Amino acid sequence: MSYFSDIYNGVKTLLTGMSVTGKYFLHSRKGAITQQYPDNRATLQMFERFRGEVVMPHDENNEHRCTGCQKCELACPNGSIEIIWDRQIDPETGKKKKMIDQHIYHLGMCTMCSLCIEACPTDAIKWAQNFENSVYDRTYLTRVLNKPGSKLMPGVED
């Protein structure tokens, strides 16, 4: 008789499985877990800590907070950050001072480990939440973070 009870129990487990998928089938209209990307581009909001790419915020006077201390360059494991700097004469004090010329960021090499942002003593760089990073040519992935003509925000070094 175990032959028939085996069949009965087997069919029962199969029907139980079908009831699970059947339940989701009936609730499919409101239960879709997928996102309609890129239709929802306009409304898609990432979390505030999301690591999209490294940016350097500038204020309205085109001033940033980077002193060119190169701590981020040292902290970076992949060499994604290069800082080109030189010593220029500060017009206010008249002394020679280290100033950044270009803060170069290679997005293509970046692994989003956040070590540079942790290392920055003046909070000059931070994460941006955009994730649409695909470009047609990988040279576009090399970015200069400080805007042309920008200068150091006064009071950062104190």
Add this chain to the structure above:
Amino acid sequence: MNITKNIHEWLFSLMPATTASIVEMVLIAVVYLGIFAVAGLYLVLLERKVAAWFQLRLGPNRVGYQGLLQTMADALKLVSKELTGTIKADKFLYNLAPYFVIITALMAISLFPFTQEFQAFDINIGIFFLIAISSIGVIGILLAGWSSNNKFALIGAMRSGVQTISYELSVGLSLLTMVLMTGSLQLSQIVEVQKHGWLIVQGHIPAVIAFMIYMIAGTAETNRAPFDLVEAESELGAGFHTEYSGMKFAYFFLAEFINMFIIASIATTVFFGAYLSPFGITENIPLLGVFWFLIKTLAIIFLMMWFRWTFPRLRIDQLLVLEWKYLLPLNLMNLIIMALMVLLGLTIQF
């Protein structure tokens, strides 16, 4: 139907009888090809939609309204794709194989009584012919697997051979159980008998068992999950059609869905009274028969899709154990019970 009769008379009045009948045959073939293509394409879409709803997704919804043109676009893509193949493939058989599969599927579809008159080919050995035709398709699969000179494809083809030969028995026997009640293999006759109640009602318990066995064996016949060992994506990549691309792949793909339609249509005809409406509510409008036929067929197709998106795949030895140790003995027993019932007049008739 009057339209078909009118066309028939008009054709024969226009030209000599031989030419007219040839033209008529071509016309019928074109109509059936149309049905075939549309049914195939929309079954693909239905499968994708149903799968999506089972899997908490939305399914294709970009091309056309709610994705209605999606499979058209896919077919267009497949037609325009380059045909590639392996160098060491047996070219003749490799190219022949898809046609075997698709033509047998097309031939089978000509038998179904969509309404009382909408039936292209009503021979007196209907069921027998259907079973015979549907098992020729496996030759195409065997040829495809063998000729493409790929080990994965070969394993898939061999599995297909084993599987079809085994499950052919169950399909045949379960249909034979029902034929005991009708006393005829002709499909129009089978439907005629069901005017006194669908066969699944007439035959009650043994008929339900026969239907369950038929569904299992039918799913195996079409090589669909949980019996998709022939393709077994996670084991063999794509199985027998690993080396096919473009339109030739599309033939296999379409044939799979047409076969599903055929299996469901046979079930509709034999168990659920084909075009007959439930309790005879629309018997006076014969055109609605198509509607009832399709509704029943789609319900059975949905059941097969439900199987596919719920169950894991069997292993090849379990597949054979299921057939030879469970389905076949049950089927034989069921056949004897049915024979006794028919003999003693225990069937229910209205």
Add this chain to the structure above:
Amino acid sequence: MTNEALQNLTSSWVPELEFTEEKSQFLNITVQPEQLHSLMTQLKSNSETNFDYLFCLTGMDWGAALGVVYHLESTTHRHQIVVKVKTEDRENPTFDTVCNIWYTAEFHEREVFDFFGIKFNNHPNLKRLFLTEDWDGFPLRKDYVDEINMIIK
């Protein structure tokens, strides 16, 4: 078993072993290559030690010497030990295999062979595991140079 008892027991089997507990959380035993296999067999089969779990097998390049470090644990007594073996021969370093004692050593020894070029006698299938057969040199050695692929900061 405590480290001290382990030290007394093992030194009774093989006389010229070096023991140290400095700069490590385990008892370290340094063994001569010739006695490696007999010591390992004893460590596994002796019911008092019963080191049946080889949880780490590391190839090492100490500059002058090449060697292998075996981390052993007993699943019954839950004590741990480290066995080290070294050779000065950088051209053709060879040790006895332990993969007939612990099956897991088969893959780990192939890894060590792949990256350090240390050969293992009686290994059933000693060939490159990660790198291709025609790879030149042994990348994890300290003197390995690859000017194209290695970025030195």
Add this chain to the structure above:
Amino acid sequence: MDTTVINNFKSEEYQINMGPQHPATHGVLRLLLTIDGEIIKRVEPDLGYIHRSIEKMCERDSYQQIVHLTDRMDYLSSHINNEAVCLTVENALQLEIPERVKVIRTIIAELTRIASHTLWWGVMGMDVGALTTYFYGFRDRELINDIFEETCGARLTMNYNIPGGLMFDIHPNFVKRTKEFIDHFKTKLPEYDLLLSNNIIFRKRMEGIGILSKDDAISFGASGPVGRASGYSCDVRKHHSYSAYDRVTFNEILKTEGDTYARYQVRILEMWESLSIIEQLIDNIPEGEFFTKTNTVIKLPEGEYYQKVETARGELGVYIVSTGTKNPYRMKFRSPGFSNLSLLNHIAVGGKIGDLVATMATLDLVIPDIDR
């Protein structure tokens, strides 16, 4: 091909390449199978398609930088990998770690374990042909990933640990979201059993194949669910407790059958245990600092350091040999996947191709973890 290879096997046998691109190898693992009909005669793994030589890269990196490399080993338990390196460095420096850090690390590690197991469950179903499980598994995993993203900023390669503690404090929503997840998952986990575990087809496919005895499990260095399914008590959280595992009560799931179904069950039951661990800790996160200050340049004292942790796949060992400089002299990762892969030939021989796929799925291989 040279003639010796051809002559090595019998006339009925043939060889077939499974991978590097194959749906069942979950990445770029290549298996060279020798088959007689459908029966597996020999399995030879061929590795290295994704080898990045992380051990060599570690020798030039500072300890903070090493942590982010470990994200890329076993990417499904990236947090636990990070934790392993951080624990090794912290033990070497004999740093006192705040209680808050220990508890948060444990909670996130257990969430990682659930995330890894849900993904495994989905893929497991897919490997045996039930494609729908994949989406149900991912649905639950997405919720955990959202928690991670909100707190750590990344979904997969989190890099949330630094030697000395955490990179930043948990997000204010963390506790709330985790509790929501626990409530959600407690209703979904029984469905896993209804849909797959009890299914007759699934059980027939899983029971009695790929049997690994306890002695073999120890000898092959099997760990994690693979070892525990063979009755080998190898939970590092129990035997060499770290972080906050000593203050929670949980069971080590042990099965004695050693077949694929036992390995499957161990993982399902482990998810319940992980849920209970999180429940015990989530309301008791102590207040305090989220890191201990370390030097910017960490120099480990000369010596050798070994630390093992329990990842979702088994025992991960981190072995650091330091000469007192800012870089490790030699860094070795004893990855669980590597040892678990080495026993594949032992348990798959004699089975069918379908059995091999099911067996491989329950070993839960992550190829970057094997290749490093």
